[in-house]
Amino acid sequence: MRTNKQDTPQTTPRRSDEPIWWSLFSAGGVCVAMLVPAIALLVLLGIPLGLVSAEQLNYQRLQALVFHPLGLGVVLGAMVLPLFHAMHRIHHGLHDLKLAHGRLAKWLCYGSAVLLSSLALWLWLTVSMASG
Amino acid sequence: MPTLEMRLQRYRPEQDSAPHWQDFRVEYDDSTSVLDALEQIKAEQDSSLSYRWSCRMAICGSCGIMVNGVPKLGCKTFLRDYPKGLQLAPLGNFPVEKDLIVDMSRFLEHLTAIKPYLIAEAAPQGQPHRQTPAQLARYKQFSNCINCGLCYAACPQFGLKPDFLGPAAIALAHRYNLDSRDSGKAERMAQLNSDNGVWGCTFVGYCSTVCPKGVDPAAAVNQGKIASTLDGVIQWFKPAKEPRNKEQSK
């Protein structure tokens, strides 16, 4: 056996918790690439660009689409995961720009992603529960 | 013979507190490499100039240098491609020892830490280890690394945090982890799983652009992120057997 502890004097480094944040970041990255163009194009900019009419974005239709059980997928794919995606890049960006690194920046970044995600889920759940 | 303006970064640790620039003019033709030009300067103009080189054929990895701010091998870079002249500086992100020579010991320490060699039981009765072409194809690309360190000069994360294991070391760890003959993955994962392992990378991707051997370390590092994530998930679900790292942790 050539493996022993004598030839590795350095201690075993601590396992990073980054797999959690990176997985959320990556899933968010896929969602941003796949869903955001469609929603930005047709919903947020649909009327100004003349791609959809105000009638197409009427209250009843949107209410039915968004608060449908499958609408949870939209909340997760277009809001929750993109939030984790964004805050992950901002966290690393702060390190890149030498503005901040360490515990506080990390808590603030992922904490705000958790907070805003909870807000989105809460907004969705309260209406879905009431109407469902 | 045409001549070209060359600006070299000089640093003489005995006299200087910081590097300074010195201009030279060299003769060149279509076949003159940056390394040839340095030899010409040392032989004919300033014998005090220091630089590192060995094989002159892009295999030893000794003559890494910044050419107009871009990490290059001096032997593989030609003056004909820089008609406006060029600036040579020591490889970025490393401490400068003298003139164009850097201290690469940090990179070499990282390289040692990930055990870049085959960890395998001997094949039975002196038989060779057999490997199919498909098994070879999994890691072959990553085995072309010559340890020149250009990717470290290209990596801002290594510049920001020198403890980051860095592109080449992680690419080589990945290369041996992918090798069907190797059984040392468990020993390498502890390093890769840490904040200074694969997780120090933000996929800038410039390491792969500058690699003179087409290794694509950025791909290796980011494939390593998936491997590290899976390793974490498996560790999570595995019943705690022996407290293996108890005396080592922290």
Place this chain on the structure above:
Amino acid sequence: MSRKPYQPPMPASWWLKHPAYRFYMLREATVVPLLFFVASLLYGLYALGQGEASWLHYLAWLQQPWVIALNSLALVASLFHAWTFFALFPQVMPLRFGSRTLPAWLMVSAQWAGVLLVILALWWLLGGVDAHQ
């Protein structure tokens, strides 16, 4: 002989030095307009929960010039992000069949086809077919 290595500084402006670094920073910066996109959706979700009057108010808000400008930026940023992200996919998760790898261009094109499909699906969900008959 004593050594005196010179450690070159790494200023916070390092990323301005090379096009590759500027490109990287631009890619990372796509999340800033993305945050405005998410805020727009949060506001929309809130308005939709409040009732029809509030939703109509939201649709009017979407048509203010500064909101259009920021959402257009978010759209462009998401497309730029997609372009960079799709290119990374074959590098991070190469699909292998034996000793061959699926060509990168095929994986990238398939992802763009996905984007197009989502746009068409959403257009259909919003009654695009009926509205244009």
